[in-house]
Amino acid sequence: MPTSTxxxxxxxxxDNRWLKLxxxxxxxxxxxxxxxxxxxxxxxxxxxxxxGCKIEAILFSESGERHRSRLAPLIxxxxxxxxxxxxxxxxFEGIADxxxxxxIAALVxxxxxxxxxxFSVPEGKSSPLVxxxxxVQDPGNVGTILRxxxxxxATGAVTSAxxxxxxxxPFSPKALRSSAGAALHLPVVHGATLAILxxxxxxxxxxxxxxxxxxGSGAHAPVAPWEIDWCQPIALLVGNxxxxxxxxVVHSADARIHIPLERQVESLNAAAAASVLFYEAFRQRHRx
Amino acid sequence: MPTSTxxxxxxxxxDNRWLKLxxxxxxxxxxxxxxxxxxxxxxxxxxxxxxGCKIEAILFSESGERHRSRLAPLIxxxxxxxxxxxxxxxxFEGIADxxxxxxIAALVxxxxxxxxxxFSVPEGKSSPLVxxxxxVQDPGNVGTILRxxxxxxATGAVTSAxxxxxxxxPFSPKALRSSAGAALHLPVVHGATLAILxxxxxxxxxxxxxxxxxxGSGAHAPVAPWEIDWCQPIALLVGNxxxxxxxxVVHSADARIHIPLERQVESLNAAAAASVLFYEAFRQRHRx
Numbered sequence: 357m358p359t360s361t362x363x364x365x366x367x368x369x370x371d372n373r374w375l376k377l378x379x380x381x382x383x384x385x386x387x388x389x390x391x392x393x394x395x396x397x398x399x400x401x402x403x404x405x406x407x408g409c410k411i412e413a414i415l416f417s418e419s420g421e422r423h424r425s426r427l428a429p430l431i432x433x434x435x436x437x438x439x440x441x442x443x444x445x446x447x448f449e450g451i452a453d454x455x456x457x458x459x460i461a462a463l464v465x466x467x468x469x470x471x472x473x474x475f476s477v478p479e480g481k482s483s484p485l486v487x488x489x490x491x492v493q494d495p496g497n498v499g500t501i502l503r504x505x506x507x508x509x510a511t512g513a514v515t516s517a518x519x520x521x522x523x524x525x526p527f528s529p530k531a532l533r534s535s536a537g538a539a540l541h542l543p544v545v546h547g548a549t550l551a552i553l554x555x556x557x558x559x560x561x562x563x564x565x566x567x568x569x570x571x572g573s574g575a576h577a578p579v580a581p582w583e584i585d586w587c588q589p590i591a592l593l594v595g596n597x598x599x600x601x602x603x604x605v606v607h608s609a610d611a612r613i614h615i616p617l618e619r620q621v622e623s624l625n626a627a628a629a630a631s632v633l634f635y636e637a638f639r640q641r642h643r644x
Numbered sequence: 645m646p647t648s649t650x651x652x653x654x655x656x657x658x659d660n661r662w663l664k665l666x667x668x669x670x671x672x673x674x675x676x677x678x679x680x681x682x683x684x685x686x687x688x689x690x691x692x693x694x695x696g697c698k699i700e701a702i703l704f705s706e707s708g709e710r711h712r713s714r715l716a717p718l719i720x721x722x723x724x725x726x727x728x729x730x731x732x733x734x735x736f737e738g739i740a741d742x743x744x745x746x747x748i749a750a751l752v753x754x755x756x757x758x759x760x761x762x763f764s765v766p767e768g769k770s771s772p773l774v775x776x777x778x779x780v781q782d783p784g785n786v787g788t789i790l791r792x793x794x795x796x797x798a799t800g801a802v803t804s805a806x807x808x809x810x811x812x813x814p815f816s817p818k819a820l821r822s823s824a825g826a827a828l829h830l831p832v833v834h835g836a837t838l839a840i841l842x843x844x845x846x847x848x849x850x851x852x853x854x855x856x857x858x859x860g861s862g863a864h865a866p867v868a869p870w871e872i873d874w875c876q877p878i879a880l881l882v883g884n885x886x887x888x889x890x891x892x893v894v895h896s897a898d899a900r901i902h903i904p905l906e907r908q909v910e911s912l913n914a915a916a917a918a919s920v921l922f923y924e925a926f927r928q929r930h931r932x
Contacts, residue, residue, distance in 0.1 A: 500913075500916070503912075504912065504916055506906070507905040507906060507911070507912060508905065508906060509906035536911075580927075580930075581923075581927075582927050582931060615923070616926075616930070617795040617796065618794070618795060618796060618797035618926070623795070623824075624791075624792065624795060624919065625788075627916065628788070628792055628915065628916060628919040629919075631912065631916040631917075631919050631920055632919050632920060632923040635869075635903070635920040635923065635924075636923075636927075638904075638906070639868075639869075639870050639924075642868075642904065643870060
């Protein structure tokens with residue numbers, strides 16, 4: 357039986373079991389039966405290999421072989437237990453989700469996080485900073501928000517549906533691309549119920565901050581990002597691109613936040629707004 | 645001669661002079677001979693109509709007519725001097741740059757700004773905050789940066805080339821879409837030389853701040869965004885997506901800035917980085 361580091365003969369049939377799995381995960385965008393998701397391209401495969409997630413298989417096309425040396429330190433160890441497969445460029449194009457595939461892909465088993473994981477923080481971090489995506493429909497936005505969150509030190513993420521809309525999976529090929537693989541590193545709880553979440557945050561002394569698309573007045577008027585104390589444990593709730601968060605969630609949150617803009621007609625897209633808020637949290641947590 | 649508010653008969657020949665102009669400006673992405681650029685969709689046409697820029701013509705498709713009522717206050721005045729044209733859905737699809745056109749477009753003459761315009765500020769603004777795009781190649785990034793700049797109160801923008809790369813036109817259909825029309829409102833100086841710019845900023849007591857992709861040390865080490873005094877007159881220099889700003893520009897700037905991130909492997913895309921910096925300027929200018 358050949359070891360994973362030997363060079364296997366290329367897969368040349370499109371009915372090969374592995375190719376079917378890769379096709380479903382990449383082009384189809386669905387997890388495989390075992391729960392693996394597909395990532396494509398040198399950078400994402402590298403992220404997957406260093407994420408600590410279980411790798412089910414790696415696939416090179418013939419022209420993708422040129423990237424093997426860059427990944428060698430990660431895949432050429434004797435203890436590597438997953439198969440390293442090879443196929444033709446033509447067959448690789450048939451399974452890829454991108455227009456100009458780099459010829460390297462992996463099947464990765466995301467590490468499912470539990471809600472409890474979000475209430476403690478890793479060594480060296482100040483306090484929990486969790487982002488809750490509630491009805492963010494665009495996979496690109498989901499990915500970019502997770503990427504920005506991870507870059508500015510968020511400790512975890514939750515995806516959740518609202519009555520009106522679901523949140524795109526953070527593990528689809530498009531979301532993984534936009535997140536530059538952040539969803540494989542950051543603990544992500546997938547598909548929690550908003551009501552349960554809000555109760556759990558309260559029980560664990562995590563302040564909930566609702567993002568508001570519009571300004572307002574009165575007792576529930578939103579404040580500017582710099583008026584919030586981001587050093588406390590915080591869960592930032594981000595809503596649907598068009599409709600925002602459901603009214604009742606906005607009202608029951610501990611605070612409401614609105615990014616004031618110079619021109620009222622202007623708005624920021626969801627990802628730009630999220631960068632600004634995570635930056636503000638990071639600034640406050642690091643300014644001293 | 646029919647007035648602009650009467651309903652003209654639809655243009656049915658693809659060789660019509662107006663259709664050719666719209667096709668060149670929208671699908672082609674080039675300004676017309678008179679310097680007009682094309683904008684498409686209700687929101688952008690509305691932005692164009694309220695920008696104060698000269699409108700050369702407006703074009704509805706048959707199904708685009710349903711948006712006419714929304715624009716009526718802007719186009720149904722007797723003093724309107726530009727033609728309001730109509731064509732078939734099929735011909736409109738042939739000139740449009742988008743996949744599912746809304747059936748409304750305009751030819752607009754951007755108001756060219758002069759460098760001098762950037763050194764004074766409009767009534768009510770604190771002090772100049774100018775963004776210089778030096779070698780930003782992606783039209784989507786150029787548009788998003790201008791949109792964010794305008795939203796956070798930038799007073800003007802300059803596009804400039806570096807030795808390595810040019811900056812995408814802020815007036816191409818893609819950049820205008822990403823900017824949500826900001827390039828029509830914000831004074832934009834197009835195609836200035838970096839060396840001249842830097843001299844002019846110095847002569848006008850505007851501090852130049854170079855954005856750095858990498859951290860560093862020594863006398864020229866970049867500082868965090870919150871360590872800069874953004875209340876002074878500032879020109880923020882943003883470089884190429886991959887290569888950043890040319891070394892000599894980084895060194896000759898009055899200050900260098902780097903957005904510190906939690907994980908060194910993470911990076912922000914150009915537009916997210918720009919949002920964060922304009923937000924910081926806005927925060928400092930408005931916190932009291």
